[in-house]
Amino acid sequence: LQPTHAEEPPEIRIASVIPLIPAWRIDKTFDYVVPERLASDVVVGALVRIPFGGRRVRGVVTELAEGVPGRELAAIAKVVFPAPVAPPPQNRVLEWIAERYLAPRGRAYQLAVPPRVRVQPSPPPSPVAGPPPERVLAYENGDDLLDAIASGGAARWCVQSVQGEDRGALIAELAGAAIAAGGTVLVAVPEVRYGSTVIERLAAHWPQLARLDSSTPGIERAGAWVRLACGAPIGAGGRAAVIAPALNLRLIVIDEDHHPTYKEERSPRYDARRVALERGRIAGAVCVFVGATPSVEVGHAALIGDGGWARPSRALARERRPIVEVVEAPSDRTLSHELHERVREVVKQGGRVALLAPRRGFSRALWCAACRRSVRCPACEAGVFFDRTAHRVRCPRCGYEGVPPDRCPDCGAIQWRYIGAGSERLADQIASTWPRARVLRMDPEVLDGRAGKPDIENADIYVTTWVGTKPALRPDVSLVGVLDADALIRRPDFRSGERAFQALAEMSEWAGPASDGGRLMIQTAEPRHHAVQAIVRADYRFFLEREVKLRQELDYPPFSELIKISVHGSDQRDTLDRLVAVCREANARVLGPITVRGRGEINLQVLCKCRDAGTVAAALRPHIAALPSSSRVAVDVDPR
DNA sequence: ACATTATAAATA
DNA sequence: ATTTATAATGTG
Numbered sequence: 181l182q183p184t185h186a187e188e189p190p191e192i193r194i195a196s197v198i199p200l201i202p203a204w205r206i207d208k209t210f211d212y213v214v215p216e217r218l219a220s221d222v223v224v225g226a227l228v229r230i231p232f233g234g235r236r237v238r239g240v241v242t243e244l245a246e247g248v249p250g251r252e253l254a255a256i257a258k259v260v261f262p263a264p265v266a267p268p269p270q271n272r273v274l275e276w277i278a279e280r281y282l283a284p285r286g287r288a289y290q291l292a293v294p295p296r297v298r299v300q301p302s303p304p305p306s307p308v309a310g311p312p313p314e315r316v317l318a319y320e321n322g323d324d325l326l327d328a329i330a331s332g333g334a335a336r337w338c339v340q341s342v343q344g345e346d347r348g349a350l351i352a353e354l355a356g357a358a359i360a361a362g363g364t365v366l367v368a369v370p371e372v373r374y375g376s377t378v379i380e381r382l383a384a385h386w387p388q389l390a391r392l393d394s395s396t397p398g399i400e401r402a403g404a405w406v407r408l409a410c411g412a413p414i415g416a417g418g419r420a421a422v423i424a425p426a427l428n429l430r431l432i433v434i435d436e437d438h439h440p441t442y443k444e445e446r447s448p449r450y451d452a453r454r455v456a457l458e459r460g461r462i463a464g465a466v467c468v469f470v471g472a473t474p475s476v477e478v479g480h481a482a483l484i485g486d487g488g489w490a491r492p493s494r495a496l497a498r499e500r501r502p503i504v505e506v507v508e509a510p511s512d513r514t515l516s517h518e519l520h521e522r523v524r525e526v527v528k529q530g531g532r533v534a535l536l537a538p539r540r541g542f543s544r545a546l547w548c549a550a551c552r553r554s555v556r557c558p559a560c561e562a563g564v565f566f567d568r569t570a571h572r573v574r575c576p577r578c579g580y581e582g583v584p585p586d587r588c589p590d591c592g593a594i595q596w597r598y599i600g601a602g603s604e605r606l607a608d609q610i611a612s613t614w615p616r617a618r619v620l621r622m623d624p625e626v627l628d629g630r631a632g633k634p635d636i637e638n639a640d641i642y643v644t645t646w647v648g649t650k651p652a653l654r655p656d657v658s659l660v661g662v663l664d665a666d667a668l669i670r671r672p673d674f675r676s677g678e679r680a681f682q683a684l685a686e687m688s689e690w691a692g693p694a695s696d697g698g699r700l701m702i703q704t705a706e707p708r709h710h711a712v713q714a715i716v717r718a719d720y721r722f723f724l725e726r727e728v729k730l731r732q733e734l735d736y737p738p739f740s741e742l743i744k745i746s747v748h749g750s751d752q753r754d755t756l757d758r759l760v761a762v763c764r765e766a767n768a769r770v771l772g773p774i775t776v777r778g779r780g781e782i783n784l785q786v787l788c789k790c791r792d793a794g795t796v797a798a799a800l801r802p803h804i805a806a807l808p809s810s811s812r813v814a815v816d817v818d819p820r
Numbered sequence: 821a822c823a824t825t826a827t828a829a830a831t832a
Numbered sequence: 833a834t835t836t837a838t839a840a841t842g843t844g
Contacts, residue, residue, distance in 0.1 A: 201833050233833085234834075235835070
């Protein structure tokens, strides 16, 4: 009856692969034949090597199908990594990152790829139980949080940790709850140079902790990656930890979510906090933000009941705070009479003091190491600032700019010192005021000096800048003096209030509880500012409610989502205008353009306020993809 | 006529 | 990103 088709082509297995090539031209998948010998290893999410444009590149499998190819296909050469790096539902997170942050898919998939080293697959280690819950139960709603972790499913929580809390131990309790329920855990910590106490605490509980932070060597990171992909119970690292592989993910923890390092500054410019929420939603995991000063975005969600909020009792928060004094900042001196008296008292009693001077931008003065004279502007004799990255000197008064001289014009010495002018001068001044006190400057320059760690335990007065105050390096002090809180409060940025509050809260924590003699003195011209008052009251909610109101009035996050677009020179003005038109078409409100000086070049910049950045990003995508590679356009979704 | 270099197009 | 075909420019 039916004629037999003698040459019916047989069905074969076809894999769709996204090549790991960061180009808009390759923002799509390519089909390959799966050879019989690789049939069991080529799964969705597998990292493979494929022939591509006359060479071999790596790629990630996004789809598998049985069928008849519409054209002749090349074959997958081999599987590169012993475990899939982006199995579903992980691949959906990567696709989401490519979409939201306007990156070619190949670049987004690159995030899922471990360091380039050969590793062996490993059987999942048997899960070790965590510490029993104790600290978390001291918080309001702490029991509900444990229930949420135990029962599984997507949820978001804000854990507003009390000042002085051992967050490593607290997070270990949460992780223990997830592991006890048969799930796995990823913990992200701020990426900082001097290590993370939270990771050390976790490693103490779980020797098999998969360490992904940048301080662990590449080969070990690749090992951690494969262990997680094979089902290891817990991994921890910097912002990249939120895209690490995990099987049966139940809990994602973001430690100190206000920290700026959660924003990736290279493409794809993702915000790890936002990615964590999306991954939690997709994977059905609880997303927990832990910190003493949660960002306004996280705090606002907790405030309006979008997710849970575990917080310390008011009594506990007050018990942990230092005595806080707010004084008028003197205009003629650096130390007010009140602060001067406190320092004198403490030093007399053999206690220790920390004084904080604000750092002025990234500019430093240039000093001769021999005669200690600073380089002056040849045009107007004012002191010049030295820009280390551009290796140029600039005069703030007349705008003179030039190459720094080879040798000192006064004594001919060839050795220069590049020193933060503010803290250097302050340290000299403090030392001459209290000649018998040992004064130590704790700037990054001093800490990174080849002499190793300075003797931080053997000084009476520490003089430092905001950036020099990494928690890991803080010696015990009984008095912290903030010389100029206004430099924080008055910065020209809608997050200045938030940043000021967070910085002051850190200083409050450094001072320690009043019961141990801790005292914080803040010099400011705005003693009634809510960032300052919230520190006095040790009341995060006090700050949050006022800051949220301001954000709402100005329609800034969390009431809008931001996209920042910048183009290189003013000759790109029409490119920018076209993109702005697209944003407006997508119902974004556009501020600017403004001109921004960055590293010698002048950029044009606009800021888009969007109801949903995702839809505006989707509208922009084809236009960005079609731009010639010569046009230097940077789109930053969720800028910081 | 043929080598060298810039440019665009394709990559399964 | 890299290769490859194609056009453009240069050289004896």
